[in-house]
Amino acid sequence: MKKRWIYGALCLIWMFVIFGMSNAQGEESQGMSDTIVIFLSKILPFVSYNDTWTFIVRKLAHFSEYAILGMLYYLFFSTYRIIGKKQILILIGCVFAYACSDEFHQLFMEGRAGQFRDVCIDTAGGATGILLWHWIYTYLLKYKQKRMPHEI
Template sequence: MARKFPKLSKIQVLFLIFTIAIMVTIFCLSAQDAEKSSDTSSFLTKVAVKILYSDYDSQSPEVQKELWSKASFIVRKLAHFSIYASLGFCASVTAGKRRLFSAKSLGVIGFGFLYAMSDEIHQNFVKGRSCEFRDMMIDTGGVTVGMCVSLIIIGIIALFARKIHRSD
């Protein structure tokens, strides 16, 4: 007998679409060669340099290069973490209401880890890019944080729904 999949609510279907859209976005960003990827993050790096190093323009070219490198690293890793946190949030809402320590929650984290791994392997075939275990762990951390945020929000919504239901 064929096993039936649970019926998804409209919200879950919407977040499934968001999850797929984020996955496509990640794939497209990972398909950029190193030069294009650098250009993509340069604007944010420029902003980060201005925020983190107010005296950047008065520094020697060698120091500027070092500061730029540090800011670029921070921007790139935060970008990894952020987009995967979004993926974890959306995948978690798609999975539905549950406890933090459950098979579904482990499934969301496992899904995020596997997607991060496939993303890093994909980057290994792109000119100037590489497969980084560190990035996989940053990505998985992002998924985990995104999932935890979604569970907090789902819990708050459920709490308000119970209060409203009791007052009827």
């Protein structure tokens, strides 16, 4: 029960982090992306400061922040001890719903635009996080059963 509260709190905190990033105005958001691209261009010879790399960084940010959200959703839902195909689809649906609400929120921010493409990228990131965590969870469970079959 304690884990459920912790994972639930982590989900809410991460959702607020995403909301906070989406709450940034367009110029501020662009500045964060530009800073990352400039940093990468200094350490990676194939990266140069241009619109293409800024676009890539922005979309990878979408993907990765929702991959983390997907993992957190999975951890929370796993405390109910029922994770199957149906539950994974429900979790992906939850990620999709939050991504839609996030892009809707961006419609009201100066210099930002809600885009269905970003909803798709967010959902793909969340699904990747969910499936990755499911694979890890399943692997660890099988490993534990092989190591200590008498305790299960």
